[in-house]
Amino acid sequence: MKEFFKEIKKNRALFSMIVPALLLTIIFSYAPMAGLVLAFKNYRFDLGIFKSPFNGVENFRFLFVSGDGWRLTKNTILYNLLNLVTSQALAVVIAIFISEIRCKVYKKITQSLIFLPYFISWVLVGAFALAIFNYETGLMNNLVTAAGKERINVYAIPGVWPWIICAFNAWKWCGYNSVIYIAAITGVDQEIYEAASIDGANIFQRIRLITLPCIRPTIVIMLLLQVGRILRGDFEMFYQLVGANGQLYDATDVIDTYVFRALTTSTNLGMTAAASLYQSVVCFVVIMVVNGITRKVEEDYALF
Amino acid sequence: MKKLLAMVLAITMILSMAACGGSGKGNKTESGKLDTSKEVEVVMYFISDRPAGQDIIDENMNKIFKEKLNCTLKVNWIPWSDYKNTYNLLLSSGESVDLIYCAGWLGYSQLAQQGAFKNVDELWPTYAPENYAKATDEAKAQTIVDGKMYCIPTLWATYYGQGPLWRTDILEGTELEGIVLDSFENIEKYADFCKENYPEILPIEMNSNGSNYDSMWGRYLGLREMGIFYYDPTEEHPTLKTFTELDSCEDFLNMMARWNEKGFYSKSCLSDTSGDSSAEKGTAFLRCHNVDSFSGYQMKTNLGSSDFQWQFQDIGKYAAHLPFTQDAVCVPSGSKNPERAVALWNLITTDQEAYDAFYYGIEGTSYKLNDDGSVTMLDPDTYSTSGMWTVRTTGLTRDAEGTPAEWNEWHETWEKMIKENDVWEKYSSLTVDTAGLDTELANINDVMLKYWAPLELGLNTNGVEGGVAEFNEKLQQAGVEKVREAYQKQLDAYVEGLNK
Structure with a gap:
């Protein structure tokens, strides 16, 4: 205890610097956690969060009573894994391409164009998707009929949707994610590249043997950070692309969309709190497992 | 200039306060025990987006409120973009709110059960006596949750009417001219006609908001709804049936499958989240909705901003009022000035001057009165009537300029139908208690x-029979029987009450 105060006294400048960050975390991440108690309560507005009566695990029942809970959890995890891998891999590829472009103007334009989708809201992306896949007037079916083939009703084929959603997600996020990798690549010592060229390494060898190993820590950390969000389906993406099309739900439902659908007509705050607690707990487990594996394989890369 | 304005304002305030001193006593005797000696600010919330020109409207109406009740009104908006979250958070935040918009579709009875609102059993008749007197017994019965009233319902009668509204300008000079779409056969005939003559347009408006053709079918047969169930009010002891248990369910689903086959609406309609009104824009010809939508569309034409001609037909077999709790106002349990708030509500809904100031704004600036008694909003971009719908009151609300004659005709027709035959109307006060059913309902x-x-629109891939079997199985799994049992009990109790 004495040593602890000594430590604080010694580095008070440094400690005072982390105080704002610490306060923010406590206020916005730890304090609201008390509200999770709602998940086990029958909430009453006049009694407030802490005085409302407990009702056990009643609030969690709606997630599992229909047998959908596991399917939803599975969908959510698989979607995020797929999106995680595709969008990050694409971002790395784009970052390497862009950093290899030598013409400055062309480089800037390309990067801006790839970055652009990040600013487009999902509402608009949903409208794009409908304009492409619409059965009667969609771009795709116009091309298909022009080629003399039968129209395809994409909105009745659940199997293709994981790939469609994955493609839109990658298109929207890759530009944004690539910025971090571009920064990492810029940080690589240029002398290594020069030495390699002198030794006769071609561009592919340079990428494979220098760029990729150098940005590996960044890739691992980015992946780990993204894993933390694995149970948080990007609600807007799913909702805007799929809409109220029940036929696609088996393939496209994630926890967020299900909760939204089931509870739109309800005012039960306890049930929403239960869903969010469930997400958080599964998230926590996933992070601990992934981080544990990382630590086993390569201790330096683990988050903690 | 500003200083001058401030001075003028201050003087008006002092004057109105002085005026209040005089009239305050009068108010006291008028509305019973209300004590207006202390000035208070009443805080009101409703769901809408803040109009750009609200400031002068506030100033104008508060002059009146100050003079008559020694209070001011602070209006706050819950934006449509996130109303569901904001609404519940607001009620649980402990912020002092005195009046808040509520409605059946916002979960009025559930919220009341969860203790969000003050009981108005005493408040309403004591501090809003004129409003209370104007409300019908039916309306009062609808506000009751667990034996107590928790809201003041609107005084504006709306009707349980729904049906097709369709373009008539495309029919001129054809054999279908003058057709009335009062049956599903006629709707199909109309859509066939459209498909034939305008093959590039999908005749029926449909998007991810889903269809209400199932509910229209029920009305057409003379059935009433309770949650997802239907019942026949002509029976002595009505029993609740799901749609698939109706005898004509298969006919309906086959019809819809045929409509889908014929391409009356898009096969991708359920994924269309744009929610845009394709009929209004001219990219569809027919929409299933209500007389207010019809009136809005036709008004545009009457005022010259559209060339389309519209017609509307209620497809229901009988008529009834919609619950008056369709729009209501509640006093949240955290309110600090419930008495004054309710008295203010009374003033706005019974006094034409206060009503006009609150709802329409300032005469000459935001609206003008026409010779025929209708009202024209002068600058709808900065202010177009208040978003607080509950305030609309039969007798105080004026016709908007360009309102089609059919709008008033339908209201008269329905009123007459209700008087002649109360087969639907007598069930209008039946409210649904969902306590303990949250899991099943979700x-x-x-x-x-x-x-x-998807099944209802003929979009499912496993055919009518397979689709019905699958739907029924899933419904059972979800616990439909528990809900049915609870609802049937409530219905039986209601019927018993009717027969007393």
Whole structure:
């Protein structure tokens, strides 16, 4: 205890610097956690969060009573894994391409164009998707009929949707994610590249043997950070692309969309709190497992 | 200039306060025990977006409120973009709110059960006596949750009417001219006609909001709804049936499958989240909705901003009022000035001057009165009537300029139909108590969207029979029987009450 105060006294400048960050975390991440108690309560507005009566695990029942809970959890995890891998891999590829472009103007334009989708809201992306896949007037079916083939009703084929959603997600996020990798690549010592060229390494060898190993820590950390969000389906993406099309739900439902659908007509705050607690707990487990594996394989890369 | 304005304002304030001193006593005796000696600010919330020109409206109406009740009104908006979250958070935040918009579709009875609102059993008749007197017994019965009243319902009668509204300008000079779409056969005939003459347009408006053709079918047969169930009010002891248990369910589903086959609406309609009104824009010819939508569309034409001609037909077999709790106002349990708030509500809904100032704004600036008694909003971009719908009151609300004659005709027709035959109307006060059914209802809600919505539009891939079997199975899993049992009990109790 004495040593602890000594430590604080010694580095008070440094400690005072982390105080704002610490306060923010406590206020916005730890304090609201008390509200999770709602998940086990029958909430009453006049009694407030802490005085409302407990009702056990009643609030969690709606997630599992229909047998959908596991399917939803599975969908959510698989979607995020797929999106995680595709969008990050694409971002790395784009970052390497862009950093290899030598013409400055062309480089800037390309990067801006790839970055652009990040600013487009999902509402608009949903409208794009409908304009492409619409059965009667969609771009795709116009091309298909022009080629003399039968129209395809994409909105009745659940199997293709994981790939469609994955493609839109990658298109929207890759530009944004690539910025971090571009920064990492810029940080690589240029002398290594020069030495390699002198030794006769071609561009592919340079990428494979220098760029990729150098940005590996960044890739691992980015992946780990993204894993933390694995149970948080990007609600807007799913909702805007799929809409109220029940036929696609088996393939496209994630926890967020299900909760939204089931509870739109309800005012039960306890049930929403239960869903969010469930997400958080599964998230926590996933992070601990992934981080544990990382630590086993390569201790330096683990988050903690 | 500003200083001058401030001085003028200050003087008006002092004067109005002085005036209040005089009239305050009068108010006291008028509305019973209300004590207006202390000036208070009443805080009101409703769901809408803040109009750009609200400031002068506030100033104008508060002058009146100050003079008559020694209070000011602070209006706050819950934006449509996130109303569901904001609404519940607001009620749980402990912020002092005195009046808040509520409605059946916002979960009025559930919220009341969860203790969000003050009981108005005493408040309403004591501090809003004129408003209370104007409300019908039916309206009062609808506000009751667990034996107590928790809201003041609107005084504006709306009707249980729904049906097709369709373009008539495309029919001129054809054999279908003058057709009235009062049956599903005629709707199909009309859509066939459109398909034939305008093959590039999908005749029926349909998007991810889903269809209400199932509910229209029920009305057409003379059935009433309770949650997802239907019952026949002509029976002595009505029993609740799901749609698939109706004898004509298969006919309906076959018809819809045929409509889908014929391409009356898009096969991708359920994924269309744009929610845009394609009929209004001219990219569809027919929409199933209500007389207010019809009136809005036709008004545009009457005022010259559209060339389309519209017609509307209620497809229901009988008529009834919609619950008056369709729009209501509640006093949240955290309110600090419930008495003054309710008295203010009384003033706005019974006094034409206060009503006009609150709802229409300032005469000459935001609206003008026409010779025929209708009202024209002068600058709808900065202010177009208040978003607080509950305030609309039969007798105080004026016709908007360009309102089609049919709008008033339908209201008269319905009123007459209700007087002649109360087969639907006598069930209007039946409210649904969902206590203890949250889990089942959440699951049923999901099943309806997931299995019923595509099946109803003929979009499911496993045919009518397979689709019905699957839907029924999922509905059972979701716990439909528990809900049915609870609802049937309530219905039986209601019928017993009727027969007393």
